[in-house]
Amino acid sequence: MQLDRIDYALLDALRKNARLPNKTLAEKVGVAPSTALERVRRLRESGMIQGYHAEIDPQALGIGLQAMISVRLERHARTDVAAFDTYLKTLPEVLSFWHVAGGNDFLVHVAVRDSQRLRDFALDAFTTRKEVAHIETNLIFSFQRNARLPAPPRD
Incomplete structure (x- = not known):
């Protein structure tokens, strides 16, 4: 289009x-x-507009800590990637995730109540999975969504 x-x-x-x-x-x-x-x-x-969403403040709900968790899978088999993707969709703490190339395989954006809950979540949700080889957690201090569209292509 x-x-x-x-x-x-x-x-x-x-x-x-x-x-x-x-x-x-x-x-x-x-x-x-x-x-x-x-x-x-x-x-x-055409699918260009995929929906309309309310922007919810997690802190207003008592969810005061956000983090990005980098996940490296044990193997890069399609079945493992698909299984992990499906699993992430079941976790209420997961706000969004990306399957990426590079040193890690997934970046997972999570929101939890506090640091103790983040520790428990990381240990329970990721380290118990057979397809996960390694995780690394980075706390998010602030977040800003860019409200602009990418520049249109030049004709």
């Missing part, structure tokens, strides 16, 4: 605030409300 300047402007505005009413969205982008509505529908149907 080819995107133009208007599509990128709509995506950028929705990325910053997905709750914008269509009329406001159209005004921000400089198009008619019917154009904005149709373009957003097309972006959704």
